[in-house]
Amino acid sequence: MNRLWILFTALFLSTACSNKEGEVFYSAHYPVTEVDVRITLAATDVALEEEIRTRVLNEAPVTAGGCYRLDFNRFDGGLLYTQHHEGAEFVVSSFDKVPAAGELTFHFGEKSYIVTNGSYINEEGIECATFWVDLTEEFHLENESIQTVRRIEFTSHPIH
Numbered sequence: 001m002n003r004l005w006i007l008f009t010a011l012f013l014s015t016a017c018s019n020k021e022g023e024v025f026y027s028a029h030y031p032v033t034e035v036d037v038r039i040t041l042a043a044t045d046v047a048l049e050e051e052i053r054t055r056v057l058n059e060a061p062v063t064a065g066g067c068y069r070l071d072f073n074r075f076d077g078g079l080l081y082t083q084h085h086e087g088a089e090f091v092v093s094s095f096d097k098v099p100a101a102g103e104l105t106f107h108f109g110e111k112s113y114i115v116t117n118g119s120y121i122n123e124e125g126i127e128c129a130t131f132w133v134d135l136t137e138e139f140h141l142e143n144e145s146i147q148t149v150r151r152i153e154f155t156s157h158p159i160h
Helices: 002-017 046-059 136-140
Strands: 024-043 068-075 078-084 090-096 103-108 111-121 127-134 144-156
Touching: 002 068, 024 046, 046 144, 136 144
Parallel strands: none
Antiparallel strands: 024 068, 024 144, 068 078, 078 090, 090 103, 103 111, 111 127, 127 144
């Protein structure tokens, strides 16, 4: 009888503590207020800098007015909902995050990139989240005079 009780208790606890498929236990919403591009070239080349800036902004998954929503349905990531601009449909993909790390990996189909968390102080004096994406390697392969290319997405999501 005692073994039956232990077995029942273990079965109950394993069922109660398991995360149901697709169940979201934490969701974070990051409305994007501004997207900027930081470029460093070996020599001044205004035309090349503008070409890079335009390309980065055109290829950005989110523009000002759009947002990211991260639904954690695993301890190390979950579903990523991306809204390109205000009023646009959400595109569903995924993300990974090592717990307590300052980086995430966003996956968009076959393309993935590492996003580094940062922060800034907005006009109201509130510390808000930024997402930094280093695109240097992608651009440096095309032109060796390109030293750094980083996309910065400023959000209105407050840092607690």
